[in-house]
Amino acid sequence: MAADPQASADTGTRAILRRARLPLVAAPMLLVSGPELVIAACRAGVFGSFPTANCREEGRLDEWLRRIGEECAETPDAAPCVPNLIVHRSNPRLRQDLEVIIRHRPAAVITSVGSPAAVAPALRDAGIQVWCDVATVHHAQRAADAGADGLILLTAGAGGQTGNANPFAFVRAVRERFDGIIALSGGQADGAALLAAQALGCDLGYMGTRFIATREARAEARYKDLIVESELDDIHLTNALSGLETNLLRRSLLAQGLDPAEFGIGPKRFSMTALEGREGGAPKRWRDIWSAGHSVSGVRDVPSVAELVDRLAREYGEAAEAMLALASGVRR
Ligand SMILES: Cc1cc2nc3c(=O)[nH]c(=O)nc-3n(C[C@H](O)[C@H](O)[C@H](O)COP(=O)(O)O)c2cc1C
Known part of the structure; x- marks a missing residue:
């Protein structure tokens, strides 16, 4: 090149x-x-x-x-x-x-x-x-x-x-x-x-x-609103969902009753099975746990x-x- x-x-x-x-x-x-x-x-x-x-x-x-x-x-x-x-x-x-x-x-x-x-x-x-x-x-x-x-x-x-x-x-x-x-x-x-x-x-x-x-x-209205309300500091980086590093809206984890501290960077995939059997089923990545980048701070x-x-x-x-x-x- x-x-x-x-x-x-x-x-x-x-x-x-x-x-x-x-x-x-x-x-x-x-x-x-x-x-x-x-x-x-x-x-x-x-x-x-x-x-x-x-x-x-x-x-x-x-x-x-x-x-x-x-x-x-x-x-x-x-x-x-x-x-x-x-x-x-x-x-x-x-x-x-x-x-x-x-x-x-x-x-x-x-x-x-x-x-x-x-x-x-x-x-x-x-x-x-x-x-x-x-x-x-x-x-x-x-x-x-x-x-x-x-x-x-x-x-x-x-x-x-x-x-x-x-x-x-x-x-x-x-x-x-x-x-x-x-x-x-x-x-x-x-x-x-x-x-x-x-x-x-x-x-x-x-x-x-x-x-x-x-x-x-x-995107559902709450997702759009959360982007407007979030700052760069509210973006949470983890590879727990798929093995690939992904930026998430911290408050979408909290809204699903999930502790961001358990979603870090590590060698293993995080297993969502721990949440299965929960009333309403396990939250699905992308559908229930939302992603956004540092650029959220510029979205008002x-x-x-x-x-x-x-x-x-x-x-x-x-x-x-x-x-x-x-x-x-x-x-x-
Ligand atoms: C919710 C969400 C879904 C995404 N899905 C894909 C995808 O399917 N394919 C892809 O190439 N990139 C995907 N991306 C990455 C974007 O194409 C782009 O690289 C990224 O959003 C740029 O950073 P920014 O969100 O800070 O503008 C996705 C990003 C977000 C936020």
């Missing part, structure tokens, strides 16, 4: 970026991202995404992709939808979801939880860019070697299954070696943070938590996606003007 001095050129792989109004992906989220959120994001001018795992019934993925395509076609400058494929061997639907995606030919696919090597050739042959999420420089290298067009850098404090690298160090380390598209995942909830991601050398920001608290997200309301994207664009412009003013005072 050699760095190209022309990395900022807006050609080739990067042409896709011109199709968005703002350099941002409304990130894919299990249970939370449905067609309403994706369509609203794309029509507002940012990349929309959803994990194909959200389409549980036979034929649903095809139906969602068709609906997204049709409704986005009503807005001529809609940004692309970039579906998310979980490429881990535990995904039993990987092959069939891949076939459906290839039939719909989105501009790009985001792969997560594993190496893209098994799916990248088929996607690229179909003219679909492959963007892979990675949490270490080693995995970034492997994804680049497998032909990734883009890398999504999961950093400390990201919602969902997180990374633990410092974003400054991680972006700089990967940008030195990789001249494709880079998106920064973790910690962004406003236009200033989005601009900062670009200042570091990223092409795109990647926001999940901020989009949970929107009207179109498929539940707007529509269109209102949110307008606000992000305004903040981004203001931050850019402030940076230009600062830059003009630097003696070079």
Whole structure:
């Protein structure tokens, strides 16, 4: 993954970026991202995404992709939808979801939880860019070697299954070696943070938590409210649920009668069986125990996606003007 001095050129792989109004992906989220959120994001001018795992019934993925395509076609400058494929061997639907995606030919696919090597050739042959999420420089290298067009850098404090690298160090380390598209995942909830991601050398920001608290997200009202009410200090990191480090809303554990102190970082999976037999059944991760990232501190309301994207664009412009003013005072 050699760095190209022309990395900022807006050609080739990067042409896709011109199709968005703002350099941002409304990130894919299990249970939370449905067609309403994706369509609203794309029509507002940012990349929309959803994990194909959200389409549980036979034929649903095809139906969602068709609906997204049709409704986005009503807005001529809609940004692309970039579906998310979980490429881990535990995904039993990987092959069939891949076939459906290839039939719909989105501009790009985001792969997560594993190496893209098994799916990248088929996607690229179909003219679909492959963007892979990675949490270490080693995995970034492997994804680049497998032909990734883009890398999504999961950093400390990201919602969902997180990374633990410092974003400054991680972006700089990967940008030195990789001249494709880079998106920064973790910690962004406003236009200033989005601009900062670009200042570091990223092409795109990647926001999940901020989009949970929107009207179109498929999250229950209490989940959205809890995001608005929570601060960064209320985010609890554990690998107890799946073995992978995941950021949770502390108060969603408490609401299920669970003690956050029992959900730490350890070598073993925490077994939810201890809770089975409880009246009402055991709480389910993602459905009853909710995830969010450090970016919760920047979420104070539940707007529509269109209102949110307008606000992000305004903040981004203001931050850019402030940076230009600062830059003009630097003696070079
Ligand atoms: C509730 C929730 C579910 C998520 N599900 C997925 C998923 O299915 N696939 C995926 O690639 N990332 C998933 N993520 C991670 C997001 O795509 C993104 O990396 C993360 O939300 C960025 O950090 P932020 O939440 O602080 O903005 C999820 C995140 C959250 C909060």
